[in-house]
Amino acid sequence: MSIFNRLESNVRGYCRSFPTTFTTAQNATLTDENGQDFIDFLAGAGTLNYGHNNSDIKDPLIEYLQRDGVLHGLDMHTDAKAQFLEAFEEHILWPLELDYKIQFTGPTGTNAVEAAFKLARKVTGRTNIVSFTNGFHGVSLGSVAATGNSHFRDAAGTPLNNVTFMPFDGYLGEDVDTLDYFERLLRDSSSGLDLPAAVVVETVQGEGGVNVASVEWLQKLEELCHEFEILLIVDDIQVGCGRTGTFFSFEEAGIVPDIVTLSKSLSAYGLPMSLVLMKSELDEWKPGEHNGTFRGNNLAFVSAKAAIDLYWQDYSMTRSVKRKGALIEKRLQEIAEDINDVELEVRGRGMIWGLACRECPELMELVSAAAFKRGLIIETSGTDSHVLKCLPPLTIDDDQLISGLETITESFAAVLNDAEAMKSLGLAHAN
Template sequence: MTITPPALSVFETLESEVRSYCRGWPAVFDRAQGSRLHDEDGHSYLDFFAGAGSLNYGHNNPVLKRALIDYIERDGITHGLDMATSAKRAFLEAFQNIVLRPRDLPYKVMFPGPTGTNAVEAALKLARKVKGRESVVSFTNAFHGMSLGSLAVTGNAFKRAGAGIPLVHGTPMPFDNYFDGRVPDFLWFERLLEDQGSGLNKPAAVIVETVQGEGGINVARAEWLRALQSLCERQDMLLIVDDIQMGCGRTGGFFSFEEAGITPDIVTLSKSISGYGLPMSLCLFKPELDIWEPGEHNGTFRGNNPAFVTAAAALNAYWADGQMEKQTLARGEQVERALLEIVAEDTGSGARFRGRGLVWGLEFTDRTRASAICARAFELGLLLETSGPESQVVKLLPALTVSPEELDEGLRILARCVRETA
């Protein structure tokens, strides 16, 4: 496919240099439906990016779109702060009945500002308030958001540098398999906690992603997560699971920690919780932790009622019957088989892959190759992004509603890109 980059336009002349995705995908997108985007020149693209995980049910999902249009046409509340609305009630009832009760999860629901980093900030503030301590432990290659509190528990040096000030009260520890299995799990962490001379202030909490999406698709083992929960219980620390990208079914179960059989003290959700790409986030926590004073943490747009409408529609359409998890795991097996073939064919490159459900990463010894593969994929009509601290991993993040045929099409394009960049 021949793609003509957009001419110098209002994007280049007026928009900040901070923009990034548009540099790798030089097109002006105009329409989208399901797993396809279309630019204004008529080119079609298969989407293995899904709004960075915000579009688990695809673009303009017809079920969610109908619910949203009906709500807007009847002049339903759009902006509601934290007032009680019928849209919020419908979401809370669906979330309780379809997600929380069947999993025996006791959580209270908090609506912070509508982005993922807002949910993380709320989680960090609450943990510190409950425990009366400042320090929070995070993990190597973690990513938790771009506001200052979230950056303090993020590992990426480039993103941390953007803060412009010291990022304090966060302490990194090794993520699962950081030492390639040569060091027992949590040896360093627990030794520091128990040594009065270590210099580590007693943490209020530990924050972790079960799969590090931006960090390179690093997958924590279920036994590692269980051991982490046990360590937190022994050491009187709260366990926060950041499920912003991996929640809402990305790894199979609605929550990514379900496979490990753990119950975190606090959970953050955003991205696909609205189902339609509308801004929305949740901070979930055990009832005994709900010691907030009214208005102690708030945000003008925490009452995004159109997002409540599509979120409730997504839960009712995709999670009430238990089929979404089975479908995602089946699609994941399809991806895994294709990646096995790609790695087997690409001998001598040191290629390896990892993932769960419908999030996968393909990594090469040559740290520049992932970017070349993603650039070639765009030319062939496939949207892929890189991840990892050196952008060294090709990240596959298709919609959960992708068809087997679309998945196969994208995987064939990926295989071609790997061959052509060898």
């Protein structure tokens, strides 16, 4: 570890939770330099929906490299881009009857969010963006202004302006429709709320603690946006590309966002790639008005097309995600019911699930650490890292998925039966 400690910035994060040096990876397995295998329930924070080194995606990449395919092309036309666009149109946009133009932004999710905000402000002539409590949209200045967590906001070093936060679905309790509050502010010209250019929302808040918006809430949000001529942006960076079962996470709600941001698993292989989808009438950009050197990662176009051809020509991936998701939910519910020391809440959709513990958030960090010792990589999320988040590759096989879930059970038992750990947590007795 000495080279990392000596040269790498203190800003590094994940390596502190999982302190080993990884050397190889295959599907849902990571192997370190000591030859130890780990089950991956992190999946690159949602970047590896199709697993590590998926051979059906790797082969087209190798072929493209061997034929000296264009790797860097700014936003020039290439055959790799054309083939991706054709596959995306045929298998993603046309079946859903979505009339979207595609803007390639440079190379990460926050770039897509920045472009989406900039476009919304350009089209509407307004500056305010409405975001939601516990939302996470990136850490560059525009996107971090719409991110709720003070850990990220405080690092900005400058005032974060032109964003108003509203309570997310369930934020004020199960019996409160938080959109009633938003609607009241919109209808009252003395509320002090500047009419927004756009509303940005995650259908499932991953980094915010696996908070799931209901279908009804999302539909009402769309109705309000239409009525007040506010653009609706769905940030599908973490929970898109099949994570909830369908390619887009908003499909189940039957809504059609004005703008969609995609990244993470879009490239299907961990390669940097992001894009903005916008309704055709919103494409008011002038040539080169929003640009970037790495707008066109042609290698990512190749892998993204391969994944679409592999997994999105029919409903087999959707069925698989829903089946595996039900398995995860069932096992987490059993864990929650079996533990008496603290109250655990199960939340999620598709193959993003969490176990939340508000009364003792420190417990989840200890469970994550115990899981790592037992060969499972699983992170925490939420305001106080109070949610243990299950985010395995969608392609994980059943046996490995079950093994990982059993490791979670064993890790809870190890922490709750550790007298010192229980004392540090302020809990009265071991389970």
